[in-house]
Amino acid sequence: MSRSDEPGTNEEPGRSGANPASTDDVETVVEVRDLKKHYEDEGFLTGDPVRAVDGVSFDVYEGETLGLVGESGCGKTTLGRTILGLESVTAGSVSADGRDVASLSGTELREWQRDAQMVFQDPDSSLNDRMTVGEIIREPLDAHDWRGRPERRERVFDLIERVGLNEEHYYRYPHQFSGGQRQRVGIARALALEPEFIVLDEPVSALDVSVQARIINLLEELQEELGLTYLFIAHDLSVVRHIADRVAVMYLGNVVELGRTEEVYADPAHPYTISLLSAIPGSIAETDRERVVLRGAPPSPRDPPRGCPFVTRCPAKVRPDEFADLPEGTWNALDALHSVLRERSGSGTGLTERLKRSLGLSVGDGDIDEIVDDLFAGVTLTDDADAAVEDALEFAREGEDAEAVAALRDTFGSVCNREHPHPHVVDDSGRTSRCVRHEEGYDSPAEVVDRRLSRPRD
Ligand SMILES: Nc1ncnc2c1ncn2[C@@H]1O[C@H](COP(=O)(O)OP(=O)(O)OP(=O)(O)O)[C@@H](O)[C@H]1O
Numbered sequence: 001m002s003r004s005d006e007p008g009t010n011e012e013p014g015r016s017g018a019n020p021a022s023t024d025d026v027e028t029v030v031e032v033r034d035l036k037k038h039y040e041d042e043g044f045l046t047g048d049p050v051r052a053v054d055g056v057s058f059d060v061y062e063g064e065t066l067g068l069v070g071e072s073g074c075g076k077t078t079l080g081r082t083i084l085g086l087e088s089v090t091a092g093s094v095s096a097d098g099r100d101v102a103s104l105s106g107t108e109l110r111e112w113q114r115d116a117q118m119v120f121q122d123p124d125s126s127l128n129d130r131m132t133v134g135e136i137i138r139e140p141l142d143a144h145d146w147r148g149r150p151e152r153r154e155r156v157f158d159l160i161e162r163v164g165l166n167e168e169h170y171y172r173y174p175h176q177f178s179g180g181q182r183q184r185v186g187i188a189r190a191l192a193l194e195p196e197f198i199v200l201d202e203p204v205s206a207l208d209v210s211v212q213a214r215i216i217n218l219l220e221e222l223q224e225e226l227g228l229t230y231l232f233i234a235h236d237l238s239v240v241r242h243i244a245d246r247v248a249v250m251y252l253g254n255v256v257e258l259g260r261t262e263e264v265y266a267d268p269a270h271p272y273t274i275s276l277l278s279a280i281p282g283s284i285a286e287t288d289r290e291r292v293v294l295r296g297a298p299p300s301p302r303d304p305p306r307g308c309p310f311v312t313r314c315p316a317k318v319r320p321d322e323f324a325d326l327p328e329g330t331w332n333a334l335d336a337l338h339s340v341l342r343e344r345s346g347s348g349t350g351l352t353e354r355l356k357r358s359l360g361l362s363v364g365d366g367d368i369d370e371i372v373d374d375l376f377a378g379v380t381l382t383d384d385a386d387a388a389v390e391d392a393l394e395f396a397r398e399g400e401d402a403e404a405v406a407a408l409r410d411t412f413g414s415v416c417n418r419e420h421p422h423p424h425v426v427d428d429s430g431r432t433s434r435c436v437r438h439e440e441g442y443d444s445p446a447e448v449v450d451r452r453l454s455r456p457r458d
Contacts, residue, residue: 027062029197029229030083030116034092036253037075037082048302052078054253054309055092057423060197065223065230067244067261069237069276071298075253076233080199083231084116085109096197114144117190121202123182127174133160133185134170140192159188164218180211187218197229204239216243237280241265249273252298252309258423259431269426269433271316271445289446290453296339305342306409307417308436312339316437316448318414323385328452330385333375337389338408340371345401368396388412 035056038049052075060066068076081087083094089102096112104112120126127136134156141152160169163184174182183203190198200219204212220243222228234240240247240261247264249257249272257270268274275292294313305311312335319331326334372393381389388411395404409417415436424438425431437445 028059029062029096030060030231031095032059032079032083032092033057033095035079035082035089035094036091037078037087038090051253051301051304053082054301054304056250056253056255057092058248058255058258060229060231062196062229063223063227064245065232065243067240067247068231068233068250069235069240069247070250071276072235073301074250074298075301076250077201079250080118080201080231080233084118084199085112086118110144114140114193115195116197116199117193117195118199118201119183119186119190119203121205123174123179123186123206126186127182127189129174132171132173133165133177136174136185137188137192140189144193146193155192156188159191162191162222163188164214178211179207180215183207183215184218187215187222191222191226194226195228197231199231199233201233202235203232205234205236212239219243237277249276252304253301254309254434256310256435257431257433259427259433260429263427263429263431267446269431269438269445270310270435271314271437271449272310273433274446274449275315289450292449292453295336299342305417307413307415307419308421308434310435311416312342314416315452316435316445317416318436318442320412320414323382323412326382326385327380330379330381333379334385334389334408334412336375337372337392338405338412340375341368341392341396341401341405341408344396345405368393385411 035053036051037053038051040049041047054075056079058066068079070076078087082089083101085094085101085104094101096116099108099112101112131139134153137156137159138152141147141155146152146155157167157170160167165181165184165188169177169181174185177185183206187203203219204215207215216239219230223230230243232240232244244261246259247257247261248255249264249270251272257264257268257273259269264273265277268277274289275294278289278292292315294315296313299305299309299312308314311317317335319326372389376389388407391411392404392407395401395407419436421434421436421438423432423434426433426438433445435445437443437448443451
């Protein structure tokens with residue numbers, strides 16, 4: 001594995017997506033730079049590609065567990081699969097041991113596929129029910145023509161024991177096992193070729209809580225014994241807190257915060273991380289912050305917002321100076337109106353809506369004036385703000401929702417709508433967060449979130 005003597009020096013300090021917390025003696029197993037994975041629309045409905053991973057940079061260090069967290073659909077699995085070479089790369093690079101994974105072929109590709117493995121969330125669908133456990137674990141050895149038959153057999157028995165199963169399990173079938181045992185089989189199979197790096201894709205999400213702890217312990221023991229490096233994908237933040245040395249927080253195809261687990265959990269820097277951690281019941285985060293509820297769902301990765309990917313839901317969004325005095329309730333109504341219009345304009349629409357749109361049918365739901373009456377009931381608008389909302393509504397009434405969105409953005413938008421923030425180093429450990437509020441002249445995301453939440457609504 002390559003030695004990273006001067007981590008991050010290939011990029012401007014503070015701009016590097018890689019975590020510069022590494023030291024000279026840390027080996028880098030995988031180097032991800034500006035990685036993009038977009039899925040083109042292959043159907044008859046030509047449209048924008050799905051930007052599943054949209055410009056991600058980080059290093060994975062030897063022997064560590066890097067946690068990857070974020071809401072469903074933010075691109076975690078795609079990122080893991082692309083790193084392993086199971087998906088083609090749209091742009092950017094993944095390097096392992098100085099080799100560009102995307103361009104590997106022949107022997108080099110086989111070597112990488114041996115060195116890097118994946119454990120899947122659902123052992124039910126990832127294990128072939130017509131094969132015995134012994135055959136399942138032996139399959140990668142056969143595929144890679146690993147030594148002779150007796151050695152393979154011996155290796156399988158060794159792996160069975162290593163993951164806490166018994167010899168007699170060799171001849172059984174997956175359906176004869178519990179969920180936890182099946183996951184042990186999946187782990188044994190992933191270990192067969194003595195990999196150095198394993199992507200664990202939600203490896204315990206499908207298991208009962210008591211079983212989860214045992215599998216996590218097993219993974220930790222194996223890491224210790226075999227010197228493994230893990231990319232641990234999960235939506236369960238308490239599991240990640242337990243197992244990960246560092247954590248990368250993903251939102252809409254981007255890594256928005258990356259740092260040591262204890263620092264991220266004790267003092268989240270990015271507004272998305274702040275809200276994610278605050279939402280955990282009986283919060284495991286150490287902050288005593290009130291719950292930060294995000295409006296709606298993330299935008300569609302087919303049509304991410306301009307500027308910061310988190311802008312449409314950000315509780316710390318920069319607001320234009322001329323409207324700084326508008327009360328919180330007014331901003332809530334304005335942001336909600338923006339979301340509704342964005343939704344109607346085609347952003348975040350699913351297949352049915354796109355089909356309707358392609359046939360020239362209306363996709364708007366509900367009369368815009370009724371929606372506005374609901375949203376702005378009891379809300380105070382200044383004359384300027386009122387005029388700007390009226391302008392936007394003129395477009396919306398004509399069915400020109402995209403123009404309505406643009407009009408609102410022009411008046412009430414800010415730097416957050418214009419610039420995609422680069423990663424800022426936010427503490428001595430080298431943690432990075434992609435929020436414009438880390439620049440000079442702005443209050444920090446945490447300050448703003450706390451202030452806005454505690455401010456009484458009008
Ligand atoms: N083969 C594909 N073709 C088209 N779109 C895809 C494909 N695979 C994933 N996507 C889309 O890419 C986006 C990211 O999906 P991905 O599965 O990577 O997210 P995730 O964070 O792992 O979600 P989950 O936790 O639900 O598995 C989603 O919008 C998904 O629908």
